[in-house]
Amino acid sequence: MEINTTTFRCPTSVQPTMAKARSLVSTPSTYAELQKHIAELQLKAEALKAQEVSDVIGRIREAIQVYGITAEDLFGSPRRRAKQTLVGIAPSAKASRAAKYKDPATGKTWNGVGKRPGWIVSATEAGADPQSLAI
Structure with a gap:
């Protein structure tokens, strides 16, 4: 099926979204602009990561409270952890x-x-x- 581009118009509700998409797709023309764009994206990524980490920590805390999970349940006892760290180490390194x-x-x-x-x-x-x- 072929679309007649002369009569096809994008709905007005989509036009601002498309303009925003075009602005995201446009590439900076100079190295300095590209570096600035990268820095802005890194800041956005860090903010998103911080929000996601906060959400994950909240879910983990909720699960710990609901199920009564302890640090030992998650990581084992300190004595067992000490033994686990020595597993796979050459005997000469142990003593x-x-x-x-x-x-x-x-x-x-x-x-x-x-x-x-x-x-x-x-x-x-x-x-x-x-x-x-x-x-």
């Missing part, structure tokens, strides 16, 4: 390793894992046997 080497001059220690500390490097370069530094 520190015992020191294997000690600098006799400063008392600093090294567990033998990772990069060698400066004091052990300088001691071995000076001719000291690493086993002489062992604890």
Whole structure:
């Protein structure tokens, strides 16, 4: 079906809406105008987000009150949360390793894992046997 555009007129109630839509669609012609437009849109987005967050918080508070939900119901007990945070962590990260080497001059220690500390490097370069530094 083809519409005859010469006789078709938009209802007057829609015309202001269409004008508003056209103004939203029009693109700024300069970089400065575009930046200004972006800033305005970001402000609008932040305001909408704040309103939505407020609404969500209100619904959550209402549900908490109606159903008697506690923080433990939502997040678990602190003890259980502590255990959950350790799940998936390497055993070496859960507990520190015992020191294997000690600098006799400063008392600093090294567990033998990772990069060698400066004091052990300088001691071995000076001719000291690493086993002489062992604890």
